[in-house]
Amino acid sequence: MAGSVNKVILIGNVGADPEIRRTQDGRPIANLRIATSETWRDRNSGERREKTEWHTVVVFNEGLCKVVEQYVKKGAKLYIEGQLQTRKWQDQQGQDRYSTEVVLQGFGSTLTMLDGRGEGGGASSGGGRGSSNNDYGDDYGAPAPSSSPSRGGGGGNFSRDLDDDIPF
Amino acid sequence: MAGSVNKVILIGNVGADPEIRRTQDGRPIANLRIATSETWRDRNSGERREKTEWHTVVVFNEGLCKVVEQYVKKGAKLYIEGQLQTRKWQDQQGQDRYSTEVVLQGFGSTLTMLDGRGEGGGASSGGGRGSSNNDYGDDYGAPAPSSSPSRGGGGGNFSRDLDDDIPF
Amino acid sequence: MAGSVNKVILIGNVGADPEIRRTQDGRPIANLRIATSETWRDRNSGERREKTEWHTVVVFNEGLCKVVEQYVKKGAKLYIEGQLQTRKWQDQQGQDRYSTEVVLQGFGSTLTMLDGRGEGGGASSGGGRGSSNNDYGDDYGAPAPSSSPSRGGGGGNFSRDLDDDIPF
Amino acid sequence: MAGSVNKVILIGNVGADPEIRRTQDGRPIANLRIATSETWRDRNSGERREKTEWHTVVVFNEGLCKVVEQYVKKGAKLYIEGQLQTRKWQDQQGQDRYSTEVVLQGFGSTLTMLDGRGEGGGASSGGGRGSSNNDYGDDYGAPAPSSSPSRGGGGGNFSRDLDDDIPF
DNA sequence: TTTT
DNA sequence: TTTT
Numbered sequence A, B, C, D: 001m002a003g004s005v006n007k008v009i010l011i012g013n014v015g016a017d018p019e020i021r022r023t024q025d026g027r028p029i030a031n032l033r034i035a036t037s038e039t040w041r042d043r044n045s046g047e048r049r050e051k052t053e054w055h056t057v058v059v060f061n062e063g064l065c066k067v068v069e070q071y072v073k074k075g076a077k078l079y080i081e082g083q084l085q086t087r088k089w090q091d092q093q094g095q096d097r098y099s100t101e102v103v104l105q106g107f108g109s110t111l112t113m114l115d116g117r118g119e120g121g122g123a124s125s126g127g128g129r130g131s132s133n134n135d136y137g138d139d140y141g142a143p144a145p146s147s148s149p150s151r152g153g154g155g156g157n158f159s160r161d162l163d164d165d166i167p168f
Numbered sequence E, F: 001t002t003t004t
Helices: A062-071 B062-071 C062-071 D062-071
Strands: A005-014 A019-022 A028-041 A048-059 A077-090 A096-104 A110-113 A122-124 B005-014 B019-022 B028-041 B048-059 B077-090 B096-104 B110-113 B122-124 C005-014 C019-022 C028-041 C048-059 C077-090 C096-104 C110-113 C122-124 D005-014 D019-022 D028-041 D048-059 D077-090 D096-104 D110-113 D122-124
Touching: A005 A048, A005 C028, A005 C077, A019 A062, A028 A062, A028 A077, A028 C005, A048 A062, A048 C077, A062 A110, A077 C048, A096 C096, B005 B048, B005 D028, B019 B062, B028 B062, B028 B077, B028 D005, B048 B062, B048 D077, B062 B110, B077 D048, B096 D096, C005 C048, C019 C062, C028 C062, C028 C077, C048 C062, C048 C077, C062 C110, D005 D048, D019 D062, D028 D062, D028 D077, D048 D062, D062 D110
Parallel strands: A048 A096, B048 B096, C048 C096, D048 D096
Antiparallel strands: A005 A028, A005 A077, A005 C005, A019 A028, A028 A048, A077 A096, A077 A110, A110 A122, B005 B028, B005 B077, B005 D005, B019 B028, B028 B048, B077 B096, B077 B110, B110 B122, C005 C028, C005 C077, C019 C028, C028 C048, C077 C096, C077 C110, C110 C122, D005 D028, D005 D077, D019 D028, D028 D048, D077 D096, D077 D110, D110 D122
């Protein structure tokens, strides 16, 4: 279906140190639990109330997984941009069950640390090596030129070069 | 600054057929004008009112430019995801002027056609070849199911080369 | 927790005519199923492939429910902005089950029709009466120009009453 | 135009203490300068590079202005959700000039503090009194019930009450 | 300059 | 169960 968008944006805190698993062929997958919450004052009692929502975030991306592994700890505040995905599985009784997760996998998925812990700063799944919308990974060799778009693991440049002289 | 986000999401109609320019080294740049509008009923008179906002969108990405060139015409309804950028220029009197544009260049930038015209359907700046948030590039493997996540390798160029001098 | 964000943005098609239920005290709740999908060309076979994701959207808002009731039909293309919520329930075996839904309830929730069917055009949960991000409620004054900002007064109910017991 | 969206999401730091002006009839308007930036490592030199983008944010909303006035200081990290607006003005030579700003005014506009300074936590422009997606203002009396949607300055409840018994 |  |  052309013309569809599936985007989740979360800012919240990580509930526990992330789990990093590996697939059989060695690729990492990180699982995070992120809490968002809303607070308000009760209309009648005047008491402060809060509701917390927990989100399961699954990171299928080597670069982002590295950032998660190195920098994301319990309590970290993150900005997450991913997609909603519901997967079907079977419980021990053989019944169909569904789990909905926020998946960071494709283009446009991003994970940024908002509390300054770690040096990673941010990362997106664009390059497979922790390149970021905001902060290219330290192991980021070079943005891919337009003319060589698909080097394995290539990243990209995200903004015009300030030092270029670009009259327009 | 780690931990920053600069994102613009627009759904609107294209005001005129796009202009496609080329840099000296041949890379395309597309310019679009997109209208968004709000309507409301006047509180006093009860009349229906409307306010239209016009946005300048600049596409620095070969893949997205191809989509624009082939499919985007005056009147098309688009979903756009880009970044805010303000550039400084000088008018004929030599005075500093500033123009703010929605730039589709970096990671996470997307352009999707919402009215079914053209076959392009959608595209994002991830792959430099019209690959899409919704339409993976030709050399891009399948999206990973939850149980077999995508290889990290798929990168791509996202835009202009940081090191180039690009007069246009 | 101050400083959290929980936002889902979807553009997709409605899979079936919406169901509208009512709470005991008469407030409507609309349920929608919305499909988003991604297409790509298989890296090896070159075949076009597609993956569709289905989302359950729950509208707790009188104004938005009216729009849904009047205008949203099977096949409609919608822009949805809401929140992720997971609720716990018990199956017939008494086991805990969880369902994650995109809830349109609070501030910032929006539903806009993208295919021009119906006159409703758009709506947000801001005003409780089908007012919109793009379409101010009837008792809502004009959007303020930059030089004459809007009165602060315009509020509204955004959803279900916190203090109510709402079985449904 | 039905079906349009105009949304800007920024996470960045405030460049200077905000300016709060007042209209002739006493309503506040806050002006903020917010920096977002991207960093990357230069492909050739390997040097770390950074590009900062400055955004002008204008808050037309009493509740949000109060939050800005009380809590937002130079250096604060904010999450902002607003709209792009370009306004026309004339310079001293009588020439037309245009300025594009991120305006927080209508439903869906939000401002949330991300660095924990201040108690305000967050605020959105929904209620005119600093109600928030995440953190209702302290002077927030009560969420508006669905049955009285438009009390002056009324806000809303943003989530289901945790303590309600809501089987569904 | 779009669209409804 | 949608859509292209």
